[in-house]
Amino acid sequence: MSDTKTVISYREALYQSMNTALSESPEVVIMGQGVDDHKGTFGSTSNLAEKYGKERVFDIPLSEEGNTGIAIGAALNGLYPIQTHIRNDFSLLAMNQIVNTAAKYKYMYGGHFEVPFLIRMIIGRSWGQGAQHSQSFQSLFAHIPGLVVIMPSSADTVLESYNYAVQKYKGPVISIEHRLLYDYNFNSNYNSNSNSQFKENPFTSRLIREGSDITIVATSIMVIEAQRVSDYLFREFKIDCEIIDLHAISHFNKEMILKSVKKTGKLIVADTSWRAYGVCAEISRIVCETDPSMLKAPVVSLGMQPTPCPTTKKLEDLFYTDDYTFTKKIIELVKGKNHNIPMTERSMNEAYKNFKGPF
Amino acid sequence: MISLYKNLFYQSLRIRMVEEKIIEIYPSDKIQSPVHLSIGQEAVAVGICNNLLKTDLLYSSYRSHAYYLAKGANLNKMFAELYGKVTGCGKGKAGSMHLAEKSVGFMGSSAVVASTISHAVGSALASKRLNKNQVCVATFGDGASEEGSYHESLNFASVFKLPVLFVCENNGLAIHSTIDQRHSYKIHEHAKSYNLKSTYIEEGYDFMKINSLISETINEIKLTGLPQVVEIKTYRYKEHVGIGDDHHVPYRSSKDFDNWKSVDPLIQDKTLINEFSEKINAEIEAAVNFAEQSEFPADSELFTDIY
Numbered sequence: 001m002s003d004t005k006t007v008i009s010y011r012e013a014l015y016q017s018m019n020t021a022l023s024e025s026p027e028v029v030i031m032g033q034g035v036d037d038h039k040g041t042f043g044s045t046s047n048l049a050e051k052y053g054k055e056r057v058f059d060i061p062l063s064e065e066g067n068t069g070i071a072i073g074a075a076l077n078g079l080y081p082i083q084t085h086i087r088n089d090f091s092l093l094a095m096n097q098i099v100n101t102a103a104k105y106k107y108m109y110g111g112h113f114e115v116p117f118l119i120r121m122i123i124g125r126s127w128g129q130g131a132q133h134s135q136s137f138q139s140l141f142a143h144i145p146g147l148v149v150i151m152p153s154s155a156d157t158v159l160e161s162y163n164y165a166v167q168k169y170k171g172p173v174i175s176i177e178h179r180l181l182y183d184y185n186f187n188s189n190y191n192s193n194s195n196s197q198f199k200e201n202p203f204t205s206r207l208i209r210e211g212s213d214i215t216i217v218a219t220s221i222m223v224i225e226a227q228r229v230s231d232y233l234f235r236e237f238k239i240d241c242e243i244i245d246l247h248a249i250s251h252f253n254k255e256m257i258l259k260s261v262k263k264t265g266k267l268i269v270a271d272t273s274w275r276a277y278g279v280c281a282e283i284s285r286i287v288c289e290t291d292p293s294m295l296k297a298p299v300v301s302l303g304m305q306p307t308p309c310p311t312t313k314k315l316e317d318l319f320y321t322d323d324y325t326f327t328k329k330i331i332e333l334v335k336g337k338n339h340n341i342p343m344t345e346r347s348m349n350e351a352y353k354n355f356k357g358p359f
Numbered sequence: 360m361i362s363l364y365k366n367l368f369y370q371s372l373r374i375r376m377v378e379e380k381i382i383e384i385y386p387s388d389k390i391q392s393p394v395h396l397s398i399g400q401e402a403v404a405v406g407i408c409n410n411l412l413k414t415d416l417l418y419s420s421y422r423s424h425a426y427y428l429a430k431g432a433n434l435n436k437m438f439a440e441l442y443g444k445v446t447g448c449g450k451g452k453a454g455s456m457h458l459a460e461k462s463v464g465f466m467g468s469s470a471v472v473a474s475t476i477s478h479a480v481g482s483a484l485a486s487k488r489l490n491k492n493q494v495c496v497a498t499f500g501d502g503a504s505e506e507g508s509y510h511e512s513l514n515f516a517s518v519f520k521l522p523v524l525f526v527c528e529n530n531g532l533a534i535h536s537t538i539d540q541r542h543s544y545k546i547h548e549h550a551k552s553y554n555l556k557s558t559y560i561e562e563g564y565d566f567m568k569i570n571s572l573i574s575e576t577i578n579e580i581k582l583t584g585l586p587q588v589v590e591i592k593t594y595r596y597k598e599h600v601g602i603g604d605d606h607h608v609p610y611r612s613s614k615d616f617d618n619w620k621s622v623d624p625l626i627q628d629k630t631l632i633n634e635f636s637e638k639i640n641a642e643i644e645a646a647v648n649f650a651e652q653s654e655f656p657a658d659s660e661l662f663t664d665i666y
């Protein structure tokens with residue numbers, strides 16, 4: 001089982017999950033702009049149209065609201081549609097259908113209907129994505145009862161969640177992927193043949209590093225950042241971080257977070273989006289409503305600066321949280337502001353340095 | 360006096376040479392921004408803008424370099440913008456996808472498909488209400504006509520009798536999807552169902568023909584105050600985004616490409632190319648130099664301009 005350990009990239013995990021969905025579930029169709037072209041949604045749907053036929057994997061017009069409604073209608077009548085938005089930003093055109101109909105279809109009609117479908121949306125970052133190709137809308141969606149909103153941060157969270165969504169879950173799932181994760185390689189323990197595959201609901205959070213000094217709650221690519229920063233802090237200063245990959249933005253594991261904060265007394269939330277009214281605010285709400293006395297210091301949150309994303313790299317570098325700030329905030333939380341720890345490393349994530357668009 | 364043909368040729372060639380310069384610079388990574396090149400489609404922007412006053416307002420998509428230049432915006436500021444410099448038309452915050460220059464009536468270019476079409480309609484509403492006597496122009500791709508807001512915009516402009524020129528630049532592609540994969544209708548025919556006049560030009564390389572049709576159309580719009588649609592067939596030489604050629608990929612054919620090139624004045628008219636190249640090159644070199652010499656925005660710029 002877990003000795004079948006392999007290394008796969010995020011992109012390969014996405015591809016595998018799409019491939020499995022089509023091969024295991026005849027009701028699955030992938031309908032999205034460009035899913036059948038030679039770039040194959042950044043490699044995640046490559047050649048699937050050839051393999052499964054263009055009745056099951058097909059390109060659709062640039063009509064996001066209509067397309068989403070069409071997917072909902074198809075789901076109401078027996079298909080499992082998978083849709084894609086190559087940038088999270090474009091999903092705003094589908095918001096009406098997602099929020100006003102999909103999310104409510106079961107409840108509003110008294111529980112008689114199911115709308116099982118998956119919408120994949122990709123966050124862009126770096127290399128001049130600018131104001132309209134870089135947004136990260138998890139909190140907008142997670143605000144709405146009726147939606148499952150996930151942000152897979154690894155190959156296994158993709159595989160677990162997508163296979164579960166397609167094979168078990170009966171409602172709309174919004175998955176927000178990160179473009180810069182596509183080239184990351186991950187150790188994978190996922191075993192699709194295992195009987196225990198769906199023993200646990202994957203729409204929850206994951207404790208990915210145990211530590212005693214501070215709790216880091218992170219989303220999407222910030223989970224990778226948290227790991228790198230934590231490794232560095234432990235190696236250099238024996239600061240021991242606990243990391244929770246929030247993963248299910250709409251259905252995260254509150255108990256896991258509370259238990260961890262109770263232990264460490266310190267909380268830092270690192271999200272890919274703006275902090276106001278977002279994931280950072282929500283996690284703080286949960287802690288405050290439960291027992292703020294478990295905090296030994298004020299909560300710290302990290303996210304995008306409260307501006308639209310500037311295109312020029314000079315300003316874009318300031319717009320996102322860098323490792324230096326992340327590290328500094330943790331040291332200050334754990335050791336106090338007068339910590340006297342020399343901070344030299346000002347490394348930017350390799351992926352940001354290496355990513356050369358244009359897309 | 361320089362002939363109309365030479366004038367339009369010059370403008371079109373200038374746009375092409377600017378974009379060829381971008382292609383040359385791009386591998387150096389000094390332009391860190393996705394670029395959607397207009398190479399092959401220059402005649403459309405030139406043919407439209409030649410008939411507009413600075414006070415007429417134009418909105419376009421992310422494929423905006425040609426419109427920016429044809430509408431008369433400054434080349435130095437364009438290269439500076441692509442370089443992410445504070446002297447750019449958007450202080451580096453815009454990049455290639457969001458060029459705009461208010462002083463010449465180039466009102467915006469959005470990276471979300473079809474999202475500026477309605478802005479032209481709204482500007483025409485204001486123009487009518489405030490007696491500004493402007494024509495407002497929306498330019499967009501064939502793919503954009505699939506969005507609901509395109510149809511909503513045509514309907515509104517027609518019902519409210521607004522002076523809008525809608526120009527569809529039909530290059531037959533939305534990224535890699537061909538138009539027959541996406542359309543059950545012909546854009547110029549279908550537009551007529553909104554009770555407005557609509558015309559079609561097949562020769563999107565022919566700036567003279569485009570110019571004369573647009574001239575007629577704009578005169579009519581000014582006279583009647585009513586909206587019109589013009590669809591212009593054109594050809595995208597480069598990949599959707601980026602600087603590469605992708606005619607080796609089966610979604611399109613190099614035969615079509617060869618056909619377009621064989622009638623493209625910017626390739627065929629060697630005499631004029633020779634006559635104008637030196638002057639244009641000098642202007643481009645100066646603009647690139649300006650961009651190179653300019654400063655990046657100060658850190659504090661991150662927090663300016665948020666209303």
Ligand SMILES: Cc1ncc(C[n+]2csc(CCOP(=O)(O)OP(=O)(O)O)c2C)c(N)n1
Nearest residue numbers: 090422470471472500501502503532533534
């Ligand atoms: C609302 C929205 N959906 C999808 C996209 C992704 N996208 C960017 S350009 C493009 C194709 C647009 O084609 P067309 O309107 O014909 O313009 P062209 O690129 O050919 O000039 C698509 C689908 C987007 N930017 N916005």
Ligand SMILES: [Mg+2]
Nearest residue numbers: 500501530532
């Ligand atoms: Mg097009």
